[in-house]
Amino acid sequence: MGDSLSMDYVLSLIGPMAEGAKVTLSLFFITLFLSLPLGLALALARISSWTLLSTAVNGYIWLMRGTPLMLQLLFVYFALPFVPVIGIRLPDFPSAVVAFALNYAAYFAEIFRAGIQSVDRGQYEGSKALGMSYLQTLRRIVLPQMVRRVLPPMSNETITLVKDTSLIYVLALNDILRTARGIVQRDFTTTPFLVAAAFYLLMTLVLTWLFQRMEKRYAKFDE
């Protein structure tokens, strides 16, 4: 084996690392796809005037934010099969998806709630005075204004998600980081860690750019 920092060696890592990136990105996108709508539903339930519902959601958010994601991951994979009634045995990747989606939904719910509650009461009154229903008001007036305000915290949270995906190594899933670690142990060089870092940086760069674009698009109106 040649110089561990040679271009040839680094290039030889791209292939296996890209395989790892597939796992990382799958988990990232599926988690977003599930947790965004779930988070919105939780946020609406949290601010609903139905106390029972909002208290239950409050408890859920406390549970999800109050325990480590790693613990939740392990719980879904190892302990969930033994839970009565809802007990179900899931393969490794679906277990990760369930844990990540449930966890991130709780964080997104709080971001959405803050965004919804930051919309001026006058917007609801203006809509109501025009004959719009609560649902129409939410969909047409409140949520579009919320989106703009939650973009910065959402950007934070999704970037955190990119990196949190590395936790799935505990389920022996070969994401970017676990792949890198495997190669480090095989080749006795830490170069794969640098390549892994480059992969994560590239992903967060794309995300940052996307969010900046969205922020610009939504900033076309000045409040």
Place this chain on the structure above:
Amino acid sequence: MPNSTNSANAAAAADDRSIMIEARDITKAFNGIQVLEGVSLTLRKGEVVAIIGPSGSGKSTFLRCLNHLEIIDGGSITIEGEPLATAVPGGPSRYAGDADVRRICRKMGMVFQSFNLFPHMTVLQNIIEAPMTVKRQPRSIAVPKAEALLRKVGLQVKRDNYPGRLSGGQKQRVAIARALAMEPDIMLFDEPTSALDPELTVEVLRTMRQLAEEHMTMLVVTHEMGFAREVAHRVIFMDQGRIVESADSARFFSAPQHERTRAFLGQML
């Protein structure tokens, strides 16, 4: 006093106009503080009524009760013959079902002190939003109507601007156009010029005056004594949750009957 008998007769004759809003003995408390203590009002078609009074007199709350922005504790509200809220002896007023409430309240447009325009929509989008989502009007009908309303309030050049780019007076004229786009029978104004600089007040009042000349039925909570005197047919003076005095605007300003009214007018004029 034969004169006053004559004017009473004339008033009775004019009362053939259909009743648009009938509010009876409205009571309302916020956190145990009584804000309205039995307020009644009859508003007839084509009538322009100004409600004046000091801050905290309950005038805005009363207006907001009429289109269900506030829930009344007691009394009844009837809009164009349809009961919005019915008095229940010894209990809170009973409201019509949700769908009926929305349908009845659609007969009224409202203009707010703080405009409440939708900041994420252009002027045109603000105006066509409710006709399209609530009345399911196709775009091809809603847009020309909105453009006609914009011409009416003199803002056709602002069609594609966002509200953030408009002056307060322009915002309020857009808000008026937006309310008119729903083709209400009655327009409620809640201190429409109180957030505006004096020179911007003029353009909003001009638009309101124009509406009055077109015989729109209007109920206006205002501090603009000039508007109340010149445009309103009748002026109601409220204080501490009650109507103190209600009279034809000419008589209201020339010969206020109550000491409290005189004191208030003395401060304002």
